[in-house]
Amino acid sequence: MTCAHCGKPLTYNELGLNKKYNGAKDGALCLGCLAQKLDVPQERLLEKIAEFLRAGCLLFVENS
Ligand SMILES: [Zn+2]
Numbered sequence: 001m002t003c004a005h006c007g008k009p010l011t012y013n014e015l016g017l018n019k020k021y022n023g024a025k026d027g028a029l030c031l032g033c034l035a036q037k038l039d040v041p042q043e044r045l046l047e048k049i050a051e052f053l054r055a056g057c058l059l060f061v062e063n064s
Helices: 012-021 031-038 042-054
Strands: none
Touching: 012 031, 012 042, 031 042
């Protein structure tokens, strides 16, 4: 699976973020492209991954 925008290979956590924040109708996006689309800093998305991890969300893993 690669980013629909820039073609970068996607990590497991990036796919998880797409399930949470991107309707996936346009294809999955990498962290950088998803941050641009959502107009938030990449750091914010990384924080969200950490939050979902702490909540036990199975869409994310440590050190993906
Ligand atoms: Zn991308």
